[in-house]
Amino acid sequence: MNRIKPSKIVCVGLNYRQHAREFDMPVPEEPVIFLKPPSALIYDGDEIVYPPLTRELHYEAELGVVIGRTCRNVSTEDARGFIDGYVCANDVTARDLQRKDGQWSRAKSFDTFCPVGRTVAARDTPDPNRLRIRAFLNDRLVQDSNTSDMIFSVEQIVSFVSSVMTLFPQDLILTGTPQGVGPMQKGDRIRIVIEGIGDISNRVV
Ligand code: MG
Numbered sequence: 001m002n003r004i005k006p007s008k009i010v011c012v013g014l015n016y017r018q019h020a021r022e023f024d025m026p027v028p029e030e031p032v033i034f035l036k037p038p039s040a041l042i043y044d045g046d047e048i049v050y051p052p053l054t055r056e057l058h059y060e061a062e063l064g065v066v067i068g069r070t071c072r073n074v075s076t077e078d079a080r081g082f083i084d085g086y087v088c089a090n091d092v093t094a095r096d097l098q099r100k101d102g103q104w105s106r107a108k109s110f111d112t113f114c115p116v117g118r119t120v121a122a123r124d125t126p127d128p129n130r131l132r133i134r135a136f137l138n139d140r141l142v143q144d145s146n147t148s149d150m151i152f153s154v155e156q157i158v159s160f161v162s163s164v165m166t167l168f169p170q171d172l173i174l175t176g177t178p179q180g181v182g183p184m185q186k187g188d189r190i191r192i193v194i195e196g197i198g199d200i201s202n203r204v205v
Contacts, residue, residue, distance in 0.1 A: 006172040009036040015176025016149045022179040031152050031160050034104045040114040044200040049112045054094035060177035061135035061143045061192040064089035067171040074162045079155040085119040088192045088200045117200040128154045132195040145178030
């Protein structure tokens with residue numbers, strides 16, 4: 001498996017219309033971004049470690065964008081040319097700490113909180129803004145949506161993030177999660193499936 005080694009992981013919060021409704025949040029006017037450290041990365045089949053500091057560990061199925069070329073201030077129109085490919089990702093979140101801290105760094109950054117799969121080349125993904133995305137918790141379907149429900153498209157997100165920070169090859173952008181997020185317990189298996197991209201499966205320990 002090709003394992004990405006990003007210099008940073010940029011995440012978009014609240015990027016699906018249904019998910020915004022689920023949390024009773026207004027639709028944002030521009031992407032809200034936060035960072036996960038590369039130390040949170042694990043890969044398909046690795047274990048998600050339930051930290052003792054949280055009582056509410058959540059899965060978030062997300063389409064990940066892998067950058068292919070260094071970019072800064074790229075336009076929405078040109079953004080596709082800077083994308084190497086796409087991965088299945090899970091933005092694992094300590095929901096109670098996210099509420100408690102206000103700032104999201106701790107809640108999103110524990111080791112093992114960013115499972116990702118192998119990269120599927122951008123040329124093999126004609127329209128990343130039209131992919132079915134699902135999560136299965138112990139084989140039970142818990143998230144089922146389509147990237148067409150995203151508020152900001154993949155191209156808009158790459159352009160927006162590049163207006164803030166320089167993106168380097170292998171940098172990873174998580175594009176937000178659809179409705180249906182929920183808790184995981186030790187012993188659970190969480191599987192993320194994205195049409196045309198593949199799937200990842202990780203057990204919580
Ligand atoms: Mg997320």
